[in-house]
Structures are given as structure tokens and as C-alpha cells.
Amino acid sequence: MSRPAIWCCLLSFAWLTCPEASTTARESDRPAANSEQSTVFTWDLRTTEEVAPESGRFHQVERTEIWLPSKTAFIVCDMWDLHHCLNATRRVGELAPRMNRVLNEARRRGATIIHSPSSCMDAYADHPARRHAQETPRVDNLPPEIGSWCHSIPAEEQGVYPIDQSDGGEDDDLREHEQWAKQLTAMGRNPGAPWKTQTSLLDIHDEDFISDDGEEVWSILEQRGINNVVLVGVHTNMCVLGRPFGLRQMARNGKNVVLMRDMTDTMYNPAMPPFVSHFTGTDLIVEHIEKYVCPTVTSDQILGGEPFRFRNDTRPHLVIVMAEKEYHTAETLPAFAKARLGKEFRVSYVYEDPDNRNTLPGIEVLDEADVALISVRRRHLPPEQMEVVRQFVHAGKPVVGIRTANHAFCLRNSGPEAGLTDWRDWDPYVFGGHYTNHHGDGPDVDVRVSPEAAEHPILTGVDVESLRGKGSLYQVNPLSSSTFTLLTGTIPGKPTEPLAWTNITPDGGPSFYTSLGHVGDFEQPEFQDLLHNALRWAAGIPISARQADEGEELAAAP
Numbered sequence: 349m350s351r352p353a354i355w356c357c358l359l360s361f362a363w364l365t366c367p368e369a370s371t372t373a374r375e376s377d378r379p380a381a382n383s384e385q386s387t388v389f390t391w392d393l394r395t396t397e398e399v400a401p402e403s404g405r406f407h408q409v410e411r412t413e414i415w416l417p418s419k420t421a422f423i424v425c426d427m428w429d430l431h432h433c434l435n436a437t438r439r440v441g442e443l444a445p446r447m448n449r450v451l452n453e454a455r456r457r458g459a460t461i462i463h464s465p466s467s468c469m470d471a472y473a474d475h476p477a478r479r480h481a482q483e484t485p486r487v488d489n490l491p492p493e494i495g496s497w498c499h500s501i502p503a504e505e506q507g508v509y510p511i512d513q514s515d516g517g518e519d520d521d522l523r524e525h526e527q528w529a530k531q532l533t534a535m536g537r538n539p540g541a542p543w544k545t546q547t548s549l550l551d552i553h554d555e556d557f558i559s560d561d562g563e564e565v566w567s568i569l570e571q572r573g574i575n576n577v578v579l580v581g582v583h584t585n586m587c588v589l590g591r592p593f594g595l596r597q598m599a600r601n602g603k604n605v606v607l608m609r610d611m612t613d614t615m616y617n618p619a620m621p622p623f624v625s626h627f628t629g630t631d632l633i634v635e636h637i638e639k640y641v642c643p644t645v646t647s648d649q650i651l652g653g654e655p656f657r658f659r660n661d662t663r664p665h666l667v668i669v670m671a672e673k674e675y676h677t678a679e680t681l682p683a684f685a686k687a688r689l690g691k692e693f694r695v696s697y698v699y700e701d702p703d704n705r706n707t708l709p710g711i712e713v714l715d716e717a718d719v720a721l722i723s724v725r726r727r728h729l730p731p732e733q734m735e736v737v738r739q740f741v742h743a744g745k746p747v748v749g750i751r752t753a754n755h756a757f758c759l760r761n762s763g764p765e766a767g768l769t770d771w772r773d774w775d776p777y778v779f780g781g782h783y784t785n786h787h788g789d790g791p792d793v794d795v796r797v798s799p800e801a802a803e804h805p806i807l808t809g810v811d812v813e814s815l816r817g818k819g820s821l822y823q824v825n826p827l828s829s830s831t832f833t834l835l836t837g838t839i840p841g842k843p844t845e846p847l848a849w850t851n852i853t854p855d856g857g858p859s860f861y862t863s864l865g866h867v868g869d870f871e872q873p874e875f876q877d878l879l880h881n882a883l884r885w886a887a888g889i890p891i892s893a894r895q896a897d898e899g900e901e902l903a904a905a906p
Contacts, residue, residue, distance in 0.1 A: 389415040393643035400702040417458035425581030428543035434528040444549035465546035466560040481559035487570040491601040495562040498596040503640040510632035517615025562592025580611040609644040610655040624690025664718040664887040671700035672725035680870040725752035728768035744857035746886035751865030779861040780828030780851035793817025793837040818868025
């Protein structure tokens, strides 16, 4: 077979599995939203910060900054033409058209563009952008080791690296990967390092710079008076963090650097710890970066519209809202999410302010959520925060509640404090319940399946006979006619009470509630199965007995 024919086969193999690539390659021709009015960069910089010192609980916080384009550079990290991992090659092809729009708009506004496809400089020996970099005089203030890979910075020592990438991170199907390696060999490419150039889907202008040298890149920034740096490209957990021009070097040497978190990808294999989806692996690395390295932004902040999302990333966005102290769900729910939800959900957390019980910093993340899991007890909120909650419910989005969630936003016999708001009919409106009180501590609650609910998908694979309620039994009767009871609970000498049920809100949204949620309940895999299924049901994820079994095995893993 001739070399051109082999090349055509090679491209076909990669691109036929990424059909959007050919149709969106010219996405750069479309104008950015309101681009004629855009003369600066206005960023919502997101960081992940600890709620209180040594609490181990983190939530996302945003702040706004305005950057001058003349003081800003975009560095494109390792967006190679080919990769030893076929899925990585596919994702670069899917990512590149949107990234090209970002770079073209940044360039239009006057930002500096630096293309850094590592070990590909020979291909650009005669390119004006490469000569542009080489001709930039070296500055005298080169930081120590700016030309070297940076494996970590001191701030990262506070945390544990969130994914295991020791296998190299390939997530290919083994048969596809074998065929891919053979085609690379036929092309005369090294299957272990087949890249030769940056992907052709990214425009390189003569006035840009091409360099993979840390000293060159630093000199470009200094000679042009640039202190603001945006990193885009791949792979987040490796090159984007560690290269001489990467996030760590920029951050530790004083640049005002951010990662554009939707313009990147990880090298992570879901078969490795923590055994989550590839895209959750990316989320975990982004969270790590926001905690210990630098803030992040998204491409819609320069282009308008919505942030970029890979077409195979179909995870619903679950926001877990926690503001109660009695049952310690600020500890049990994140642990549950880490063990159970990483394959199917993108998860964000909202905690109460430790200095003000009646505010929920970051609750605005509900605006972009698909499902909410509520564990809140008798909190009043500032009007703007309560409005976020109301708008989520009124949009007909699913709500799952545990334990104190049925009295989340009201006090028993008093109105809200000055400047705060409540939602008095939250329980009947959202859950169709009628919480009045709870029986005192006593024996375990005996749990039974409601006769008509035996085949309900939420109960799939749940060993209800082994489940015991470890907290006091809530008094919730009578339920609304819009509810469907799944489980009931009894204690000696008291009437039977509904223990778990579904509802349809007046806005048409599905909800699930259970009065379980005690620490002792979370210690039982049966309760975790129930809650996991309820979240799947709320998000519209089909539930099978096999899924339930896999969830139980995952929860039992060390």
C-alpha cells in the first residue's frame, strides 16, 4: 500500500469514530457571541476551597477578574496530531474546533498565542511563528529550573493525588488499540510516541509563537510584559500540569495563571483507582488543580453559549447540598458519592458557611445542575440563595431528599430572621410529605416494602429484609395523593409510617424522599443501594439488577 493510501486509512480509522470532527473543523469561522463589544477578558475564576481549616470539606467559590488582552497569553499544550492512545486522539479531534474558536477570539482581542506541541519543533523549523519564538531575546530573570519538568509544587503536598495514572492512562479498547498501533507502525510512526506536529485543526498565525522550551516561553512572556496566562490543551494530569510551560511552573513563579477546564482532557483509565469514569477522572484532577495550583475558567466566558462537553460525557450533574449537624451527612454523603457515584454522575458539593448557618456559599451551582440531593435542616437563606433553590424546583428538575430534608428551609414555630427567607410549604410542595415530629430514640426501625412497590426500579437489588432504620422514626403521615410509597417503617407500640416514597411536584418534577439517613444507615450497604438507585431513578438512568450488584461490590471494596 502506498504511503498516501496508508495515511488515508489511518485518518479514516480515527475520524470515522469522531463524526463531529469533519463537520465542526471550520467552527472557527463562526463569530464569537457579542465579539464586537469584547475588548477585555472578564473571567469567573473558580477555586475549590476548604470550608473551614482542617475540615476536609471543600466547596467551589468564584470570583470575577478582568484581564487586559495585551497582558494575557494563551498557551496550547501538546495538542498533537496523533497519540499512542486512540481515544486520546479522538478526544483531541473533538476538542480542537472549539479550542480554535477560543484562540481566534483571543487573538482578535489582542492576546498572545503560544503553541507548545512538545518535541515537534523540527516540523516548524521554517515557520514564522517558530522563528518568532527563537528570535525573542532571553531575559535575565529566568526562574530556577524553568526549563525543567515540574512534578509538584509545595501546596500540593497538602492533598493526595486523586487518580492512579501509573499505567499511563490509556483507556482504549484492547483490540482497537492493537489495530491503532499497527496502523501507526505502517505509517512509519513510533506507536509509543507517534506525534509529529500540532493538530491541523488549530490555526497557527505568523504573529503567534511556537515553542516547547520553558526558557523561551518565559522570555516571550517577560519581553511582552505578560503576567496573565491561560493554559489549554492536554493532558491535564500530566503535560498541562508538569511541562516547563505548564501550570505548576507558571503558578510557582508568580504568573496569574488559570486552566480553561473545558478545553482539556486527562490520561486516565477507568480500570484504575478510584474506578470512576474517564470524565470524572478529569473532574478530580481539575478539583485538585483548583485546590492547590490555580483557578479555572471555561470557554463560554470568552465565546458565549455553554461550556464544551465531550459527546460521550453523558453524566448528569448532581449537586449535593449539606447543612445539618445532627446526622453528620457532610461526612457520610461525600464518602458515599466517592464510593458509588463516580461512574455515572458528575458531582458537586455545597456546604453551609461554618460562620453563618443560614447561608450556603456556592449554591448557585444548582443553576447548572440536573439533580439535587438535599440534606439540610431548618435553614433560612438570603433571598437570592433561596431563589436559586426555588428556580431549580420550579424548572421541574429532580430532587432527592434524605432525613432532615423534609424540614430543610423552615423553623418550627417562628419566621425567618431579618434579611432571610424560608419556604414554609417545602415538604408538601417538593416531597408530598407532612412532617410533624419524630419518635424518640429507641429500637431500630423495622423496614418493609409497601405491597404495591415490590417491582419499583428504586428497590432493584435492595435487600430490604436486611435493612434497619438506625435513627428515630419520623412522623410524616398523611402523604399527598401524588406520592407513591416504597417503604414503611414501624417501631413497637407506634403507628406505621411511610419511610421512603416518590412524588411529582406541582411543577412536574420527580422527587424521592426517605427519612433514613442516620450515620448507622449509611453503614449499611442496603441503604446505600437504595439511595444510589433513587439518584439513578431521579436522573433517568436505567436501573438493572447487575448495576445494583456492581454498586454493592464497589461499596465493599477497600
